[in-house]
Amino acid sequence: MIDITMIKFAVLADCFHCPVKGEFAFNIDWLLLIDHQGDIAATYQPQHPEYADLLATFKRNDSLQVIPKGEYLLPGLVDLHCHAPQWPQAGKGLDLPLYDWLQNYTFPLENRYSDNDFAANVYQDVTKTLLANGTTSAVYFASIHRQSTELLAQTCLNVGQRAFVGKVNMDNSDQCPAYYCEPSVTQAIDDTELFVNNVFELAGNQSRLVHPVITPRFVPSCTSELLQQLGGLVQRYDLHMQTHCSESDWARDYSIQHYGVSDVTIYADMGLLNNKSILAHSIFLNQADIEKINQFKAGIGHCPLSNMYFANAAMPTRELLDHGVQIGLGSDIAGAPSPSIFRASFDAVSHSRVREEGVDIYLPASKRGTANARISFVEAFWMATVGGGQVLDAKVGLFEQGYHFDAIVIKANSAIGNLRIWPEFDSAKDILEKIITLAQPENVAKVWVQGNAVI
Incomplete structure (x- = not known):
């Protein structure tokens, strides 16, 4: 006994x-x-x-x-992709293209998080809201501000949520607004490394309930030097990494035009991929990308509802699961309005059914969709629990x-x-x-x- x-x-x-x-x-x-x-x-x-x-x-x-x-x-449910500072804009501006949505809503709002008092109110609310929806593990993008991002980590620890928190990095002045951009690569790396160590040293965090996450926003927002140095931090400290990956035609094409390779290859070459990497969206993947994700045992945060609004495409979830890719679900607050991973599970099923059946009434049924593309509710629940845990390399789900x-x-x-x-x-x-x-x-x-x- x-x-x-x-x-x-x-x-x-x-x-x-x-x-x-x-x-x-x-x-x-x-x-x-x-x-x-x-x-x-x-x-x-x-x-x-x-x-x-x-x-x-x-x-x-x-x-x-x-x-x-x-x-x-x-x-408990696992949310692999949530922008905590965007919580006040949830449900707003979803009729806009992604670029306009970011410029008109997101970047001005995220810049407010230089104010710790403002940040404290939002972060208290978003963490408690996710817990109330059954999310016991959450992966959070914060903002570029180290101090308020540490406040988010402390808030997660205080409310008792398992959390993976990242200070956002973005320094490409061609893609980032002047008011919301890292002043230099050196400053960004120094702040990020200090953030990592400060999260590890939070009082009461000896069991590592809260983890720091290296967080390049996405390829277009970062210079190659910043990506490479962030990869150095991933390797030096064996850290989780989160980012947006091949989310849209524009993002995919940007990487090809500027680097000659896909997002996945860029992240791998920069040292950013490991068995704890969370690649949000990951819609426009080729076979080489899939093989590389599996090689590194990285994973995908599938955000079906926000994909419908901003990606202009549907992730081939069925095919990726069948290729053995590790996949969990993300709310993608505020690219989607719901903080519920139950809702994300439902949307993942709907997403797959629309792919399978197709939508163009002017095509015959046999040519309207993608055959055998559907996933079941049980598979969606698996992604919401076990799949998310696998992506995080955590014993949850x-x-x-x-x-x-x-x-x-x-x-x-x-x-x-x-x-x-x-x-x-x-x-x-x-x-x-x-x-x-x-x-x-x-x-x-x-x-x-x-x-x-x-x-």
């Missing part, structure tokens, strides 16, 4: 998770044991010979948390021994929200699909991160 003294608490629940891509498991009355570090020490099914004794012991010790029937335990206990409880009843479960009609698969399509913050009854209840 497991050493009970090593266990902080146990949870008894009906649980969903996806141990295998494309499949889900629904375990009734599952017993999960959480150790003092907030990791899953063991799991027990009711038929296990030690199950009854363990259940009785934890009840007697008052260390058993029972999730009521009609509520469901799920792994599964209820298995050794994984961090990052979890959410989804509550469905007729008094709140739109989520309704009808036991007479709904199978386990039906329930999971309904959660993905209908769950709202009011259905998120409880949230744990690293074994700590944060909601």
Whole structure:
């Protein structure tokens, strides 16, 4: 029997998770044991010979948390791409082309984050909002300002969210507005390296709940010298890296015209790719790009809704999954308005269905779309949990021994929200699909991160 003294608490629940891509498991009355570090020490099914004794012991010790029937335990959701400073502009200007949207809304807003008081209010709100939507791990772009970016990291630590936070780097004066641009490569690198060390040294961050992330905005916004020196930081400190990759025709063409190669090759040549690299969007990839992403074990943050607004194309998610590319989901606040990764899961399915069926009514059905392009709701949920964890090289997204206990409880009843479960009609698969399509913050009854209840 497991050493009970090593266990902080146990949870008894009906649980969903996806141990295998494309499949889900629904375990009734599952017993999960959480150790003092907030990791899953063991799991027990009711038929296990030690199950009854363990259940009785934890009840007697008052260390058993029972999730009521009609509520469901799920792994916490992973958001691989969120622009935290853009939260105040969510839902605005989505009719504009990307360049105009950035110039008219984004850059003026992000420049406000030189004011730490302004930043504090926004960062408190966005981190708590994502947690309320069930996002236990979030990858944040901040702004070019080191101090307020450190404030974002501290805020994530204070609210208890697992976070990967990056100070944005952008120094190409041909592409960046004069008021929102790094003064020099030297200053940008010095600030970024100081930021990295300051995040590592945050009081209470010994377990590395919050990670610094190297963050070149995207190829056009950075000079080659800055990209190369940022790559040096990735290699020197073995850091996560996040950026936009091949998001649009314009971005792809810019790289080809100025470097003669694709975004993926540029990032690889600059030392920016590793097994913790998050390439947001990554729509316009060629076969060599796919092979290089797999070679480095990098991953993609798929942002289906913002792609519909700003990329003018649909990512070939089905094909990339079939090629073994690591893919998770991103909200892309504020390129898309919703902070919910459940919504991103739903949009990923819709995105794939539109690709498969096509939209041009003047073409015959057989020529209208891309055959066999769809993904399932289960695959979308896998990306929202396990896939995101794989991209981050983090033990999140599964209820298995050794994984961090990052979890959410989804509550469905007729008094709140739109989520309704009808036991007479709904199978386990039906329930999971309904959660993905209908769950709202009011259905998120409880949230744990690293074994700590944060909601």
